[in-house]
Amino acid sequence: MLNRYPLWKYLLILIVFAVGVIYALPNLYPQDxxxxxxxxxxxxxxxxxxxxxxVLADDGIAVKSANMTGNSSALIRLDNAEQQLPARDAIDxxxxxxxxxxxxxxxxxxxxxxxxGATPMKLGLDLRGGVHFLLEVDMQAAVKQRLExxxxxxxxxxxxxxxRYRGTEIDGNALHxxxxxxxxxxxxxxxxxxxxxxxxxxxxxxxxxAFLDMSLTEQSIKDIQDYAVExxxxxxxxxxxxxxxSEPLVQRQGPNRIVVELPGVQDTAEAKRIVxxxxxxxxxxEARPDAPASETETFPFRNNPQRTATLSRDVIxxxxxxxxxxxxxxxxxxxxxxxxxxxxxxxxxxxxxxTNIGRSMAVLYIEHxxxxxxxxxxxxxxxxxxxxxxxxxxxxxxxxxxxSNRFRITGLDSPTEARELALLLRSGSxxxxxxxxxxxxxxxxxxxxxxxxxxxxxxVGGLLVVAFMLIRYKAFGVIANxxxxxxxxxxxxxxxxxxxxxxxxxxxxxxxxLGMAVDANVLIYERIREELRRKxxxxxxxxxxxxxxxxxxxDANLTTLLVAVVLFSIGTGPVKGFAVTLSIxxxxxxxxxxxxxxxxxxxxxxxxxxxxxxx
Amino acid sequence: xxxxDFMGKRRIAFIVSIVLTIVSVGALVxxxxxxxxxxTGGTVVELHYATAPSLDDVRALLxxxxxxxxxxxxxxxxxxxxxxxxxxxxxxxxxxVVAALNAKGxxxxxxxxxxxxxxxxxxxxxxxxxxMLVAMAGVAIYVAFRFQYKFxxxxxxxxxxxxxxxxxxxxxxxxxxxLTVLAGIMAVIGYSLNDTIIVYDRIRENIRLSRSDDMxxxxxxxxxxxxxxxxxxxxxxxxxxxxxxxLGGDMxxxxxxxxxxxxxxxTFSSVYVAAALLLVFKLERQDLIPAKKENVEGEEELP
Numbered sequence: 001m002l003n004r005y006p007l008w009k010y011l012l013i014l015i016v017f018a019v020g021v022i023y024a025l026p027n028l029y030p031q032d033x034x035x036x037x038x039x040x041x042x043x044x045x046x047x048x049x050x051x052x053x054x055v056l057a058d059d060g061i062a063v064k065s066a067n068m069t070g071n072s073s074a075l076i077r078l079d080n081a082e083q084q085l086p087a088r089d090a091i092d093x094x095x096x097x098x099x100x101x102x103x104x105x106x107x108x109x110x111x112x113x114x115x116x117g118a119t120p121m122k123l124g125l126d127l128r129g130g131v132h133f134l135l136e137v138d139m140q141a142a143v144k145q146r147l148e149x150x151x152x153x154x155x156x157x158x159x160x161x162x163x164r165y166r167g168t169e170i171d172g173n174a175l176h177x178x179x180x181x182x183x184x185x186x187x188x189x190x191x192x193x194x195x196x197x198x199x200x201x202x203x204x205x206x207x208x209x210a211f212l213d214m215s216l217t218e219q220s221i222k223d224i225q226d227y228a229v230e231x232x233x234x235x236x237x238x239x240x241x242x243x244x245x246s247e248p249l250v251q252r253q254g255p256n257r258i259v260v261e262l263p264g265v266q267d268t269a270e271a272k273r274i275v276x277x278x279x280x281x282x283x284x285x286e287a288r289p290d291a292p293a294s295e296t297e298t299f300p301f302r303n304n305p306q307r308t309a310t311l312s313r314d315v316i317x318x319x320x321x322x323x324x325x326x327x328x329x330x331x332x333x334x335x336x337x338x339x340x341x342x343x344x345x346x347x348x349x350x351x352x353x354x355t356n357i358g359r360s361m362a363v364l365y366i367e368h369x370x371x372x373x374x375x376x377x378x379x380x381x382x383x384x385x386x387x388x389x390x391x392x393x394x395x396x397x398x399x400x401x402x403x404s405n406r407f408r409i410t411g412l413d414s415p416t417e418a419r420e421l422a423l424l425l426r427s428g429s430x431x432x433x434x435x436x437x438x439x440x441x442x443x444x445x446x447x448x449x450x451x452x453x454x455x456x457x458x459x460v461g462g463l464l465v466v467a468f469m470l471i472r473y474k475a476f477g478v479i480a481n482x483x484x485x486x487x488x489x490x491x492x493x494x495x496x497x498x499x500x501x502x503x504x505x506x507x508x509x510x511x512x513x514l515g516m517a518v519d520a521n522v523l524i525y526e527r528i529r530e531e532l533r534r535k536x537x538x539x540x541x542x543x544x545x546x547x548x549x550x551x552x553x554x555d556a557n558l559t560t561l562l563v564a565v566v567l568f569s570i571g572t573g574p575v576k577g578f579a580v581t582l583s584i585x586x587x588x589x590x591x592x593x594x595x596x597x598x599x600x601x602x603x604x605x606x607x608x609x610x611x612x613x614x615x
Numbered sequence: 616x617x618x619x620d621f622m623g624k625r626r627i628a629f630i631v632s633i634v635l636t637i638v639s640v641g642a643l644v645x646x647x648x649x650x651x652x653x654x655t656g657g658t659v660v661e662l663h664y665a666t667a668p669s670l671d672d673v674r675a676l677l678x679x680x681x682x683x684x685x686x687x688x689x690x691x692x693x694x695x696x697x698x699x700x701x702x703x704x705x706x707x708x709x710x711x712v713v714a715a716l717n718a719k720g721x722x723x724x725x726x727x728x729x730x731x732x733x734x735x736x737x738x739x740x741x742x743x744x745x746x747m748l749v750a751m752a753g754v755a756i757y758v759a760f761r762f763q764y765k766f767x768x769x770x771x772x773x774x775x776x777x778x779x780x781x782x783x784x785x786x787x788x789x790x791x792x793x794l795t796v797l798a799g800i801m802a803v804i805g806y807s808l809n810d811t812i813i814v815y816d817r818i819r820e821n822i823r824l825s826r827s828d829d830m831x832x833x834x835x836x837x838x839x840x841x842x843x844x845x846x847x848x849x850x851x852x853x854x855x856x857x858x859x860x861x862l863g864g865d866m867x868x869x870x871x872x873x874x875x876x877x878x879x880x881x882t883f884s885s886v887y888v889a890a891a892l893l894l895v896f897k898l899e900r901q902d903l904i905p906a907k908k909e910n911v912e913g914e915e916e917l918p
Contacts, residue, residue, distance in 0.1 A: 440727070453864035460862055461855035468851055505798050508867050511859055512802055512874070515852035516809070519844075522851075523813065526844040552816040559757055559812055560805040563750045567801050570746035578798040582805070 002539045003606035005599055013599050016591075017486055023493035026109040026120040032064060033081040034106040035088050038073040039099045048095075049074050055094045061087045077106055105263070121496045123263075124503030124577065127451045130263040131271050134438035135236075137256045141368075142228035142432030143221060147175050150199075150214075152314055154192060155295070163188045166209075167294045174215040175199075185210035198223075225256070231431035233258060238427035239274050257437070276436060278368035279421060280429040281319040281409075284311045285352065286360040286396065302365055302392035303413065309396055311362050316352045318429070321345025325425035327418040328408070335418035336410045339425065346405025354402040362396045363409050365421075368433040454507040461511050462488075465518055473525050475614035479600045480521040487517050487585075487592040494584050505578040513585025519556075520593025523549040525615060538610040546598055553594060561586045621838045621886055622831040622894065628887035636776060639783020646786045651793030658728065660712045664694040665722035673698075673716060680715035695726075747778070747804070754808055762815055763903060765896045770811050773889035777807045777880040781873055795870040803877025806852070810845060810885035817841050818890065822903050830898060834890050849882045 037044065037052070046068060053066045053076070064077040078087055091101045107120055125132050151168040154177070158165050165188065166178040179185040182205065189201060189212055198220035204211040216224070233252055240248045240260065249261040262271055287296040287310045295314075301307045323342040330336045341349060353361065367390045395411035412418045465484070469477035491510065495502070528545030536544065564586065567579035673687050673696060686699040698712055709728030716723055751771060759767035781803060785792050817837040825833055853875065860871035 453862060454867075457858045457862040457864075461858035464854040464858060465851045468847075468854060472847065505795055505867075505870070508795070508798070508859065508863070508870055509802075511855050512852070515855035516806070516848070518851050519809070519848045522844050522847045526841075526847070529843075530840065548820075552813050555761060555816055556809045556812040559754055559808045562753050562757055563801065563805040563808065566750040566753055567746060570749060575746075575794065575798050575801065578802070582802065 002543050003602045005602045005606070009595075010599055010603065013596055017489070017596075020486070020490040020493040022113065022116060023118045023497050024489045026107070026113050026118045027492055027496060029108045029110070029120065031105040031120070032077040032108050033084045034075050034077045034104040035084065035091060035101060036069075036073065036075050036104040037091060037095070037099055037101050044068070044072050044074055044099070049076075052076070052091055052094055055090055056087055059086065059090045061090065075104065075106055077108075119496060119499075121492070121500065121502045123451070124501045124506070125261050125263060127454075127502065130261060132262075132438070132440045133260040133272070133275060133436060134253070135232075135258040135260065135276070135434045136437045137225075137229050137232055137258065138433045138435065139225045139228070139256055142225055143173055143216065144170060145432060146224050147173075147216075150196060151175055154196070156314060157191060157195060158188055161187075161191055163191065173221060174213055177212040177214070179210045179212070181208065182210045185212055188212060228432040229256060229258070231428075232434060235428040235430050236260060236275055239277075239423070242274070242423055242427055258434070272436065272439065274420070274423065276434060277420070277424055278366075278430050278433050279424050280366045281322075281421075281425065282364040282366060282391075283316040283318075283349070283352075284314065284362050284364060285316065285356055286310065286362060287312045288359075299362075299364060299391050299393050301396075302394045303411070305392075309360075309362060309393055311364070311393075316361075317341070317345045317348050319425050320429055321348070322425040323405075325422040327415065327422045329415075330408070330410055334410060335412045335415045336408045337412065337418050337422045337425070338408045339406070341405040343405075349403050349405065353399045357399050357401065360396050360398050362393045363411070364391055365394045366391050368430075451507075458507060458511050458514070462514055465514060469518060469521070473521075473615055476521075476525050476528075476601075479597050479604075480518060480525070482600060483521060483592040483597040484514065484517055486596050487588050488514065490588040490592065491581075491585050494588065495581070498580075498584075500580050500584075501577065503577040505575075506581045509578045509581030509585065513582060513589060516560075517585065517589035517593065520549070520553045520589060521597055523552055524593075524597070528613070529615060532613060532615070538613050539607070541613065542601060542605075546594075550594065553590065557586050557590050618835065618839050619842070620835060622835050622891060625887060625891040625894070628883075628891060632776060632884070632888055635780050635783075638787070639779050642783045642787040643779075646789065648782065648786050648792040649789040651791045651796075658700040658708055660698040660700070660709050660728045661726040662696045662698065662713065662716070663724040663726050664696060667694040668696065668716075668721060670696070672719075676716050676718060677712070680711075680718075682712075682715070747801070750801070750804060751775075754804075758812070758815075762819060763898075765893060765898050765902060766815055769889050769892040769896060770808065770815070772892060773811055773884040774804055774807055776884050776888050777803055777877055780880045781876045784876055785873070790869055790872065793869065795867055796873045799870045799873030799877065802874055803881060806874075806878055807881030807884060810849075810881050811889040813844065814838060814841055814885050814890055818893070819903055822900055828900060830894055834894070838886055838890060845882060845885070849878055852878055 037049075049066050049068065052074075053063055056063050056076070061083045062079040064079050066076045067074065069075045076087070076091075078084060088101050095101070105123075107114075109118065109120060147170045151170065154175075155165070155168065164180060164184050166180060169176045169178070177185075177188065179188065185203065189203065192199070192212070192214070193201060196214070198216060199214040200217055202213040202215070204213055229252060233250060236258060237248075237250045240250055240262065248263070249259065251259045253259045260275055291312065295312060296310050297313055298308050298310045301309070321341050321344060322339055323345075324340045326338050328336055328338050368388075395409055412421065462484075466481050469480045469484075471477070473480060488510075491513065500506070524545050527549045528541050531541035531544050532538070561583055564579045564583040567575055568583065670687050674685075677685055677687070677698070682700065687696060700708065700712075709725045712728075713723050713725050751774060754774070755767045755771050758770050778800060781800060782792075784790075785796065790796075814837060817840055818834060821833045821837045821840075822830075827833060856871050856875050856878070859867055860875065863871060
């Protein structure tokens with residue numbers, strides 16, 4: 001019989017709709033403004049939480065609930081978003097430095113929904129406020145650092161093999177070694193070829209001097225750069241976690257960029273200092289008085305730039321070998337950092353100090369700084385980054401005995417500096433310097449305003465479409481509108497399931513999808529009307545209308561989907577958000593426009609003898 | 616139902632399209648797009664005044680404090696002011712602007728201070744351009760596969776027509792072209808294509824059903840048959856977009872303009888560029904049903 005669906009199709013649609021409702025539902029529960037407390041080395045228990053709640057109550061801040069969310073973190077929900085900042089400040093004051101207090105938005109999804117894995121859509125930064133950084137990794141510096149490390153290793157290697165060399169020099173992607181004569185060079189060449197395979201070696205003579213030019217292959221340069229970006233990603237993730245921000249986003253973008261989004265953070269300066277800090281430590285021996293100048297470097301002291309010391313070029317270990325670090329005070333009350341080294345670091349340190357008791361060891365504080373300048377070049381504005389590296393000695397002390405993997409360093413200016421250094425050593429150093437290409441702070445008030453306007457325009461736009469369909473297609477308009485409602489539910493459900501982030505362009509995408517979603521039904525209904533005008537019987541007209549419109553709908557939607565997919569794969573940021581919404585919207589609207597509206601028609605009038613269609 | 620003779624007036628439409636395209640290209644070349652900070656780089660400072668200030672005063676105050684190359688405009692409400700600076704960002708720039716404007720004792724809150732690097736612009740521009748090219752190539756291949764290469768060519772020309780006109784109008788009126796507008800342009804591509812395909816689909820169907828070789832007549836029928844659908848869909852989409860335009864707030868203001876223009880251009884071009892151009896390219900029955908042709912003739916002898 002015409003226009004009847006088998007039972008399983010109705011059931012399928014019903015199940016899809018039910019699942020859609022469940023996963024769309026969490027979005028109806030508003031998120032609570034909250035403050036999150038976490039600690040790395042202090043303790044946090046319910047008694048402390050009670051004390052904090054009391055402090056808040058004394059300040060007149062209304063607390064909705066306060067719960068432990070883990071062994072070392074707690075969540076305090078507030079009634080009012082405007083009290084978030086005062087609440088954070090009050091808690092910050094009540095607790096000491098071992099605790100991190102961050103602003104948060106907490107889901108209030110009921111338990112039975114969360115147990116099904118249903119969570120609300122995340123709101124993008126433009127809707128909820130926060131900090132957005134776009135960082136660029138300095139690829140040239142990454143290569144240079146690798147070459148410096150290689151040069152250091154080669155020097156040690158050659159000394160072990162008793163091969164004499166005059167000096168090492170780094171130039172772009174190449175490393176030049178100078179030797180007094182050809183024999184030394186050839187011996188070095190054989191040695192280096194074994195141990196440093198990623199280099200292409202070339203011999204060169206100038207008068208009596210002999211050179212060995214080592215250049216990196218394209219592939220190894222790419223590997224170094226890839227490694228640098230990946231390593232920086234890990235480090236920045238660690239640091240962001242130390243900041244205690246909820247739901248941070250740290251993502252690679254393109255070959256050399258990293259996006260960091262910190263929702264709820266309003267203090268850009270602090271976030272920027274921690275994320276972008278490039279401080280590191282190096283441990284070096286003081287040079288022997290008779291050491292050749294090519295093997296030494298002179299550095300000023302950090303707290304007294306007039307005073308300098310001459311250190312060996314070779315690094316015993318760097319801060320990368322630190323497995324844990326914490327801030328503390330020595331017996332005189334001066335700040336210090338307690339350091340634990342990892343296994344390799346411990347044995348390297350032990351080796352170096354055991355054989356050099358009585359000599360001095362320096363702790364070198366290294367900071368990569370970048371000055372960003374805008375200059376006019378060929379009539380265009382070009383942003384130039386001028387990197388500079390500051391190295392200064394924070395302590396120089398005589399080695400009394402062999403050091404193991406645990407020791408402390410002093411000579412820091414303030415407890416804050418000690419705390420930040422400890423944090424940086426814990427989270428690891430950046431493999432290459434990074435620049436801030438873009439940074440933006442978005443106030444939450446702007447977010448609230450945006451979301452209100454967005455939602456309001458969605459509602460108005462939606463109502464206009466509903467009214468239009470009712471007026472133009474009467475009874476069939478009702479069916480199209482039901483299909484539209486199902487479409488919106490499914491769209492939100494799929495976006496929530498995929499964990500997509502809702503941004504302002506995303507809302508625009510939803511609105512556009514709503515406008516276009518009726519297209520399928522319009523196509524079908526116009527076809528049905530056409531058939532009716534040709535005096536086709538009602539049931540046949542419906543059947544033919546759905547059948548004939550089908551190819552048009554599929555072709556039109558597939559081409560649009562094609563564009564959306566291309567946009568997604570190539571676009572960034574806002575373009576991507578728009579593409580995601582559009583693609584999902586096209587798929588759900590095809591389902592609801594073809595299947596759901598057909599099912600409703602079949603269910604209501606399918607197979608019944610009809611004289612006239614209300615269309 | 617009344618039948619409009621669309622194809623009969625195609626010469627007028629071609630002239631309109633060509634003039635619009637020339638004006639758009641001219642505007643793009645001579646005036647350039649008013650690229651937003653997403654593309655050029657610079658600093659945006661958004662301020663909230665307790666009482667609406669006079670913009671001229673704001674400009675004078677900024678100039679007297681040594682700021683150069685800035686734009687001041689209201690943002691939504693009269694007391695929301697947006698200051699754009701070409702200078703590079705530093706942490707204090709927001710506070711410096713507030714301090715400069717506070718001199719007369721106005722009550723000002725800093726809403727946001729935002730920096731966009733020029734380099735981002737370069738990379739994004741290349742990426743977006745590439746994105747559009749890839750999207751268009753993909754569409755052309757799909758249409759050539761589903762229809763025929765003449766359809767693909769005309770669909771592509773119609774797409775470029777729509778995009779160029781929207782871009783041209785943005786250049787002509789110096790509306791700010793930012794990332795949301797780019798997203799809008801991308802959506803226009805999708806939408807215009809949607810419209811074109813619906814018309815093409817009907818043309819293909821009618822060519823297969825009809826015995827006539829008068830292509831203009833077949834096209835006219837197809838366009839008239841899809842006309843009510845075209846108007847209904849464009850109408851609903853425009854309804855939603857006008858809701859966005861008037862209610863969605865300033866951040867999606869230009870986005871909705873780009874889409875409204877794009878949908879008007881897209882609806883026009885699906886009839887007069889995409890379809891009418893097929894006549895120029897001399898589309899014939901054989902282009903769509905070369906194999907079946909003999910069968911059709913064979914059947915004709917039977918009765």
